[in-house]
Amino acid sequence: MREGQSTVTKRLEYAPPAFWIDNVDLTFDLDPTKTRVLNKMTLRRNPAVPVEPLKLDGDELNLARVLVNGQGTSFRLEGERLVLESLPEGDAPFELEIFTTCNPEKNTKLMGLFLSDGAFFTQCEAEGFRRITYFLDRPDVMASYTVTLRADKAKYPVLLSNGNLVDEGELEGGRHFAKWQDPHKKPCYLFAVVAGPLVAREQRIVARSGREHLLQVYVRPGDLDQTEHAMKSLVNSVLWDEARFGLSLDLDRFMIVATGDFNAGAMENKGLNIFNTKYVLAKPSTATDSDFDAVESVIGHEYFHNWTGNRITCRDWFQLSLKEGLTVFRDQEFSMDLAGTPSACAVKRIENVIGLRSAQFPEDAGPMAHPVRPDEYLEISNFYTATVYEKGAEVVRMYQTLVGREGFRKGMDLYFQRHDGQAVTCDDFAQAMSDANPGSDLARMLPQFKRWYSQAGTPVVKAEGRYDADARTYTLRLSQSCPPTSGQPAKEPFVIPIRLGLVAEDGRDLPLQPENGNSRHEGSMTYVLTESQATLTFVDVDSEPVPSLLRGFSAPVKLDCAYTPDQLMRLLAQDSDPFNRWEAAQQLGLRIAIDLITSPAPLPSRPLNDAYLAALRAVLRHPELDAAFKALVLSLPDEEYIAEQLSVVDPQRTHAVREAMKLQLATELQSDWVWAYEQCKDTGAYQPDPISSGHRALAGLALQALCLAARDQGDIVWPGKAYQRFKDAGNMTDRLNALTALINSGHELAKPALSRYYDLFRAEPLALDKWFALQALAPDHEGNVLPIVRKLTQHPDFNLRTPNRARSLLSSYCHRNQAAFHRPDGGGYAFWADRVIELDKLNPQVTARLARAMDQWARLAEPYRTAARTAIERVAAKPDLSNDVREVITRSLASSVPAQESTNSSPSIE
Ligand code: B3K
Ligand code: ZN
Secondary structure, eight states: OOOSSSSSSEGGGOOOOOEEEEEEEEEEOOOSSSSSEEEEEEEEEEESSSOEEEEOOOSSSSEEEETTEEEOOOOOOOOTTTEEOOOSSSSSEEEEEEEEEEEGGGGGOOOOOEEETTTEEEEEETTTTGGOOEEEEEEEEEEEEEEEEEEEETTTOEEEEEEEEEEEEGGGGGGGEEEOOSEEEEEGGGOOOOEEEOOOOOOOOOOTSSOOOEEEEEOEEEEEEOOOHHHHHHHHHHHHHHHHHOOOOOOOEEEEESSSSSSSEEOOOTTTTEEEEEOOOTTTTTTOHHHHHHHHHHHHHHHHTTTTTTTTTESSSGHHHHHHHHHHHHHHHHHHHHHOOHHHHHHHHHHHHHHHIIIHHHHHSTTOOSSHHHHHHOGGGGGGGHHHIIIIHHHHHHHHHHHHHHHHHHHOOOHHHHHTTTTOHHHHHHHHHHHHHHTSSSHHHHHHTTHHEEEEEOEEEEEEEEEEEETTEEEEEEEEOOOOOOTBOOOOOOEEEEEEEEOOTOOOOOOOOOOTTTEEEEEEEEEOOOOSEEEEEEOSOOOOOOOEEEETTTTOOOEEEEHHHHHHHHHHHHOOOOHHHHHHHHHHHHHHHHHHHHSSSSSOOOOOOOOHHHHHHHHHHHHHOHHHHHHHHTOOOHHHHHHHHHBBBOOHHHHHHHHHHHHHHHTTTHHHHHHHHHHHHHHOOOOOOHHHHHHHHHHHHHHHHHHHEEEEEEEETTHHHHHHHHOSSSSSSHHHHHHHHHTTOOOOOOOHHHHHHHHHTTTOOHHHHHHHHHHHHEEEEEEOOOOOOOOHHTSSOOTTHHHEEEEIIIIHHHHHHHHHHHHHTHHHHHHHHHHHHHHHOOHHHHHHHHGGGGGGGGGTTTTHHHHHHHHHHHTOOOOTOHHHHHHHHHHTTTTGGGGGTTTTTTBBBB
């Protein structure tokens, strides 16, 4: 497997471990600069593997002692590995004792054991345990753990690890100890330790099984008032997993602990989840509706890992999507089930698809493109991606679409029956799904279906419909293709479930009677496309329908269907599938945007046509549609998604076009926006439920439109109202929406509002992150954002070492403010390169994410492309880059698209 720090690991080179580790007994003497770790393990040779030396992984450890069965032994260090050759022969277990020290205070990578605001935390996934002790740091080695923590009692009153507290007591010198035993075997990436001055919100629940559990959410003493929503979400998660999948909590005690310094969102350590504060803490005055939603879904996600990830784990890291894709699917289903109404469910689905399209589609078309189950990596941390997570979740969703909800449940049951307690592969999951559903489309097509795991790139489905009035037939010609990706020049056809309906002129779904098929469907049916091309004919079709394809986004593909604008209007106004109603609006907006972007003419004063405006107005004024849904329909496709449709991207042009569209939408629907604002602006005492958060979303969108229109008309009333709302808001959602309206319209009141915001929230880290982000995301006026961002890097509250703070400023600017980042003078790229070089020395994982802001450089128009390349080459020339950053940068430079060497500045459509 992994031979050293700089070698590529390959999926097909998997070999089982030469040793098993059955028991691990760890004793920690916690100290900020020198923590002592005594590791006593029981090992035995794996009889299935030829005899070889024991090679234990380590990283930045100081080794003091190694004993085998209590005796000194010879050992050597091979790079960072500890190698033991003279071990007892035969299969009998033996004891290995290793004593090391590490320095948590110097651990700015936040992997292994680190300090956050005076408390100890760990992060071991994927390869952090080797920074705590020498070990076989791979997920297929599962052991039983006993952990003793010793520390100063005053500084670290709470001592936590996985499982059950079996002993605790006082020690000399003001120290104390706690001993924990995990009743479940686990891979070391699920190991965790926490020690510090924490307090807990507690709740006892009795599960369906009758078993009682103690749930705890640990935070800093001042933050307890922000844990109610987290606890509620945890209780809901426990109940939901029992109800939907029959999966109960297998522990007496389940703990969540929040830290302000964390690379990821959260971590599913067995019984001791460690969370970024961003996904635990929520109170109405500092957290928005999306923050509340994110807390619910991340708490769900980590909890659901207890079965999908922990009870059944991954054999190797190439199988990451086995646990991540499945668990994202589960958390999405959880949030949808909790949302309640079909409309609120559709809103969740649309939000997920927006995320997939703006993050995963570009990834699949860029230098980091990789299959859901990657084939190789230099640094596994780089593969915690939208492809592994979100596309992986879509793959799991397709199983459910193919075998139905009940069939999916059967597949899950069989998966647990077969593999509980094991470390397995994506193939094992696929096989369980298929075997549990004999005779299904899935079972018949399994090998082909599994291409979703092995082929990268976003497939394109082309659809052409033809109505024959005489024969009363409607024929759909479908074809699929997938663009080449690195190392995969040609693709085999995928299994693509296409949920579809035929929409009549009055909006009704026509009955679906496929020719040669005996079953008739009343509303929608799922057609499974398996060939490169296929024809599907429906008979007894009374009038020319509009096909509604890929309903609910039934597969992670791009649909290419030559709809007329009138057909899209019909779908927008009447489709029974809410997802496709929204999608029709997106397509209408996207087409207008692309036409304008690719036209050499100057932007017209009225880029939007009357029919499109009228259609959007009708949605905005609709008496029955939910506000949340309206807000999504009235939001234009984002710049990332628009850019994704273009083979050459001029970010300034893309931005200018979208802004012009937004402005016209604001001015010409002005009275409608006023109406919507008045309808939605008051939501009473704060509740994060779908109805009231929908009202806030639409009121916020309306206020932004009204401030934009006001700027255009030199009016001061709406900015004044926005400022007032900003000041008086009873919750962060309304407050932030009002502030954003002022900032986005460039109104001078934005300045005092921002400084007032700072005064209000300077002591609230998560709210202060938003203050940094707001300024990094501000509209660019003659290049003013970069100097502001630069200045903010010197702000006393800015700290590069805290991932949330670094991301709030740097990622917001580099990833999410296209117009300000892509400067014709290349200043944004130079700033990016400087920060990447600076931050890589502290925290490679966070830096590698930032480095990916340049993923799309090869598709940029000039002068951006050359300036971007220069900046990337400057980073590449640094000799001491981390593997994390080197992998991203190397792939990026290798992605130069030859066809564009002769780029002219006029963009073309893919
Ligand atoms: N499994 C963790 C991710 C850990 C990230 C490591 N770089 C959180 C999650 O997906 O649930
Ligand atoms: Zn996860």
